[in-house]
Amino acid sequence: MKRYIFKKLIIGSVVLFSFTGCSDILEEKPHDFYEPEYFKTQQGIIQGITSHYAHLRWIYGQAYFYNATQTGTDEHTYAQQADGNFKDHDLSGVGVINPNSSRADVLWNNSFSDINTANGIIENGPAVGVASSVIAESKFFRAFDYFLLVQTFGGVPLDLGQGELKFNLKPSRTSKRNTVTEVYTKTIFPDLIASINELPAAPRFTGTATKTLARLILAKAYLTYGWWLENPNNVPTYPDTPRTDPDGHNAQWYFQQAYNLSLDGINNPGSYGLLPYYYDVNLGSNDRNQEMMLYADHTQASEYYNGGSLTNGSGGSPDHFAGWMSTWDYTSIRSINPADGKAVSSVQRAADQFLGRPWVRMAPTIEVFTNTFADKTNDSRYDGTFSTVYRGNWNLAGTGLTNVATLNNANDLPVKPGEAILTFLNDEPGTAITYSATSASNIGAGVLPGRADYVISPLGISRRTYPGFWKLGPYRTDNGGGLGQPNAGSTRPFPIAKFSEFYFVAAEAAVKGATGSMTARDLINVIRARAGKWRWDNNGRVAKTADNSALLVSSTPAIIDINYILAERSREYYGEGYRWYDLVRTQKWNELAGKYTIGGPNVGDHTPVVVTRTIDPHHYLRPIPQGQLDGMEMTAAEKAAYQNPGYL
Template identity: 35%
Template sequence: MASTSCQDRLDEQPRSVLTPEYFTTSAGLQAGVTAAYARFRYFYANEGGMNMTVYGTDEYTHAQQTTNPPLNVYDDQLNPSLGDLGAAWNNAYPAINTCNGIIELGAEATDLEPEERNGLIAEAKFIRAQWYFILVQSFGGVTLDLGSGPLQFNTSTDNFASRASLEETYDAIISDLESITDGGDDDLPDARPNNPGRAWKASALHLLSKVYLTRAWSEAAEADDFQQAYNLATELINNKAAYGVDLLPDFAQVHEQGNEWSSETLWQVNWIDDVTFNNNTAFGGPGYQNRSNFFFNPFYEQNTPGVARNVEYGRVWVRYCPTSYTTNIAFADKINDTRYDKSFRTVWYVNDETRNNPKGLALGDTAIWLVPDYLAAEVEPTINDRRYVVFTPTEATDPDVYFGTETGYTDYDGYNEQNKYYPALLKFLSTQPREGNDPNVTSVRPFIVYRFAETYLIAAEAALQLGNESEAADLINVVRLRAAAPGAETAMTANTLTDLQNEGIDYILDERTRELVGEQMRWFDLVRTNKLIERVNRYNNYPARPGAVIPNPQPFHTLRPIPQGQIDASVNPTAENGQYGQNPGY
């Protein structure tokens, strides 16, 4: 991963061992920051990390080919042995320890100019804070002392480990972020880096505001947390020009391939189109591949006329199926609000006339149409007059599916009872031809982790919790105005305050779905706002296929289990039984 140096790039030479002495050199600092950034590839756009954050929520349930449905259904298979948990736990600590070394020893790298050296150390603090933020949201209080003291670089092979409290973990995160945003010589730079993927002050202000917002809802809350979250978010908003950030004029531009490092992006995780480092092969490969371009695709090529797998439509892994809450409630307004049509594919066109085509569809003809709810009543009487596949959401939780055959149209409910056909999220598709135009090749697109639209929603949530509903509505309306169809500006903004007054935090959660659906935030959002159990039970409450388990989260599911490998490998010197602490319920 490219990041920083006097040439604005980091040395990409892989190194298996980073020693204390190495961190006292310019090459060591650069290599350390590279290695620490690269670890995020194992969590973002990765199946384990996405399973931890995308489904098991109100937005997404598991689709027909899901690998680890326990994270969606919350059954007894959601336990400390579940491999997906390692996407966060197993990758955080190597990166954190590397950051510890950079922060502790980097000042000795006198072969670098102070400004450059301090910038690298500040980036390490951002990375460490981000990893600990992922951990504290997922697991609660976690380990700060890896063996050589809290937040110190560790080379010891001892297996002693204990958990810090929730309060101590949040304090460590906030301390790192405040030290790089407080106006001192150790700050991240104010200006957006030329090299995509590097953190700068805007990245840290956004993250710090979100950390305060999250702590404000938690048992570790301090009295001014919501105010701090609001102040930091509005500092970024009010000084957006100075920090080089702004909303893009069109929502569709945000996730346009090639446009990821735009004025709206505050921080992203990068991949490179070089098989030496990325190994973006069709099959197998390392755990850091970006397969987000596969996960949200339905089984559009199965039993449908004239549609073959291609780069435009993507490989079908059929992992995440949007709930009816997402398609019909959060996105109830598909006329004034453009974000549904700009976020989801609902029409597939014939691209192979020779494939399962008894009705003689021609290239470019409609092959599949997922009818929006507001047109269902109009379309249903005409279904048998159409030559293509029509899905109509007659019943929100069990759509009727119709499929064409040579003898007419047959009710095909059985297929969609397995969650095979559904609107495909477009945000992560990788459609630029490469490597033989192979749709099975993984993506090398950057994954946008934080963007400026969310800054407005963070500020709005904090304002709401501070009792300022009018200010919250104004902030939300900035985001909604951008999403308005031409001529629908008033319709998109006139009722926001009333809706916010009536619905409170649920309205903000709905708005976050409309803006951020699928972007690896939702499980954290629901846990933060104490809405996970309520909203999963309300909106993700039907089986993914006949006889399947219905999601049934319990209060203890608001934390993930500590991985069993950590429990087995550790001795806790502070506990009577010597065991590393497991979360309640597991």
Template identity: 30%
Template sequence: MKLKHTFSAFLLGITAFAFSGCQSVLDETPRTAFTIDYFKTQDGLQSAIYTAYAGLRYDFGPIGAMVLGNVGTDEFTYGDQGASGQTLECGIYSISPTNGAIGTPWNRNYSNINLCNAVVEFAPNVTMDATNKSKLLGEARYLRAMYYLLLVENFGAVPLDLGSGDLKFNSTPSCTFRRNDPDLLKKNFQSMIDDLLFATENLPDQRPAGEYRLAKGAALHLLARVYTYRAYSAVKQATDFQSAYDTAKKLIDGKAKYGTDLLQDFGDIHKEGNDYNKEILFAVERLPLNNIANEVVNPSSDFDQKVNISCNMFVSNYTSVTKNGVTLFPVRVLQYGRPLRQFCPTRWTLDVAFADKLNDSRFNNTFRDAYPIATFYTAGSSDYTKYVADMAAIGFALGDTAFYIAPTDAIAKTLKAANKKYVIYSPSETYSNQNRANNIYPALRKYEAVNRNSYQDISGRPFVASKFSEVYLLAAEAAMALGKNAEAAQYINVLRDRAAYRSGLSATELANRRAKIQVSASDITLDFILDERTRELCGESIRWPDLAMRGKLVDRAKKYNPDVTNLQSFHLLRPIPQSQLDATCETVKSQYQNPGYN
């Protein structure tokens, strides 16, 4: 949704644990304080919803949220600049209850859950248009489910009672930690499912063009994911996979009704300037070059709070590359990002998951392995003129390839023997969890952001939270669990047909490439589907929960990421933050900590 004007924090939007509320941006007159009565008005309800939308920025885009979603998995290890603090702790599984990354969802989500509780509790008695009221309630219940899912997938069972009863709005800070109900996880899942079922019936069929307001497609997608997660949990229901299948199929079969579809070109999904395309069901909104609307104080130095720093997190040290003693990128380039070097792809990601880099376009549309000559300097400036001259002196013009990371050592050897003018790196020469001698590696390109004032700045792009392509993966997984592997293969092949597409291919060549990457029923296993999820969703901050919720984290991370040296089965849950335990008035605080962290 397009958010424009600064809005003060809800003073009564507090959690049961006395955490602070969050700031929102609204197209409203700024206010400084509220009473409960304000929530009993149409303006108050709408303000609460806007605040709950904006609160998702804490969970999608800042460094802590991205650490939780990506590091310590089969996909990504930590880069050399991530070899300390919260990134390293999560990367090697030496996680302290004081880790900053785990504190973010705990400290931020409950205040927004409480606002959603207020809307659900007070809206039925507020006089307003019935259609708008239904939509408002649908938004509140989707958002509440999303906030709870972000907690459950990290911490397991979490309180539904914030001090006034399960899913009730609470206006009085409480130090009681209501987490000892043996049925709490079951209640967590059921509350999310109930909320999302309501959202699928009461949200609009389609989201507005050019803004991210919730619609039924996003609700159906999240509902299918929640059913899938519950199917692997200790509180699974016999019908979960069937429910996940039915929900995903409803969205796929009804894609025209819900205003969504797969794009023809995989590379267009995350392309800057195409942020509101029909494949994206929901994203957490930011506006380019609008730090006020995005609630960013310092775009060059803020890494946490509500920033979207994704454009810089996966970037290797491209500014260190030289040719004949000349630095090819003496200043950072907007498109290539700030080389923060926090996350580095594992060798499994580069060499196994994306083994076919010819017939499947997803590697080239996910990672940047070639860097053309470019500069931040303005054309006509003295710095620009000098840079162009310096590059010309060593045989480069703007747009020429400066360096290339070859897919195999053999290809790199051949290119080097051909005396290519650009710098060539073989996989064995790049940084990975097997080699730390060189800080160059293919960088995730999905989040590249040119529309920034400085190469130091964070991104003003929306952060994708829900994509139609994942619905096909969920449908395939559910079909497999139901014994319908042939149908599962059909869903996978829809994505693979699209993956074969590259602009400029002849019809014959496209058909040949599609044929080479088709799968059959015998290929379908859970591990294969998880591999396919990497190819389709790599780097999108859902890998850790995907593995943990399916019980595959230990197996796959240990197999494919040598850096996870301390990983054990209890790491399927994060520790409850120490700040929460300290604030609890219970005598035996340790009883509320997750196993393995006491």
């Protein structure tokens, strides 16, 4: 195996917060390097276990890996300022995914060191008196890492240099990939089964692994493996192996197990559960709530434990900077100062969940707004996902504009701080929007009669201007009434696993033939009923008491199919890094994302253009990173055989 993968045991800084007080914080003493002998001490084992949670930050919230899970799906395409990292993954003729450009390398480069740490803990932990319930956290993470890897690359090595699932003490320059069936049956399934048996029902510290979390990941693994065995569209796997289960089970058996485990999780939630309102799930002030079962944590309280600067984001791990990618350059919006007639920036960059740092690398497709979130009135999830109203905040800029009471905006009408400067409309208006590339808005936005805010309709969304991603927007309490630190990485946790997914996994398994006390429609309607409940109009910034649950439940088809499940998953988890895995698992990628619509990259581009992607069967696996191949002392033929087909 390449040297850098196992060069050392990294124990990064991490802090997991308590709901009640500092006594429940998972503490550690960060170091850059630990000698292998340290893993034969109780302190070393505990620090190693803590490092599992730290390693999540090098993958989740890492924007380039995030890009690899989103761009090229029906949720995202590349945006106006995208470079090759994003264009390559779009597969629309503007770039090519290859072993050098695939940003799935982030996962490959950061998973194996964590797996090796887990191997060391599992081997040495019992001898130094560490409880089996604590060692089980390492079993969980070994399975979790391998599950991510096998979905992304196909079969991957179980032998890191000292034998399968053994702690590796020295660099290895050779490697052999195991098959998909071996990875699932030798480590993912047994490790997660052991985790369910040995982990506590309640978290050891807030955010640590539990039986319920292990049930969810095992249910997802069973579901994914069932699809892999079934292989409805004959997508190739690698290393090539028969799609037969060594334990003699068929795909249907695994779908049923996924269903059963999900119902177990729903009926035995432990400390987790659904929140009453979708809005609260992703509200920054409500982070680390009972629906969030696993997350890559950050904090504004300390740079030491945050893992990144609190003032200037680096654009690299372990910063959480994924939310920047789909933030368009709203700071380009201009309004007119009536005192001197000059154009000024009326929406300033701010560390606010509606705003944040614009990088303009990823854009939602028009179909996200016209199809996925077609119902923006009854279903609260659109309002709880996107920033659609951009409000004036020039008074917070600390410049000569601080005391300017009003600016002139669309139709030369006055606007005050806090009022709408630009609105992305929910639907196409009855009156045609007048767009102009030379509009005083500076972004080619449109106007409607009598409105002081500039407007853009769903069909006017482009690679340059599109609703922002409120879900991943920054939230801080140290802004001091000003703009705060908008250039820093987010200090919010990045969500990885949510309790709500039990309902989706069970529903998908039911569509695939699993049976039990709840039908697929029953399960999805639990989620849809919650989506119909409003306590707050997020973009309107006003209280809203509404319960559209009955309407949403009644409109669910009597018989739902995989496409309906996938549409509901997109409404629930839009932009959270699930989508590529969902489309690959179900082999619906080409069907649902082979074409999309969006406007161009220039100011005033509001004409929808249909774009076709070329998604070939080999794209269902990401390439092994070129750096991995370059570091191995193997023949050219052996390296070629190591790489996934189609990427040579």
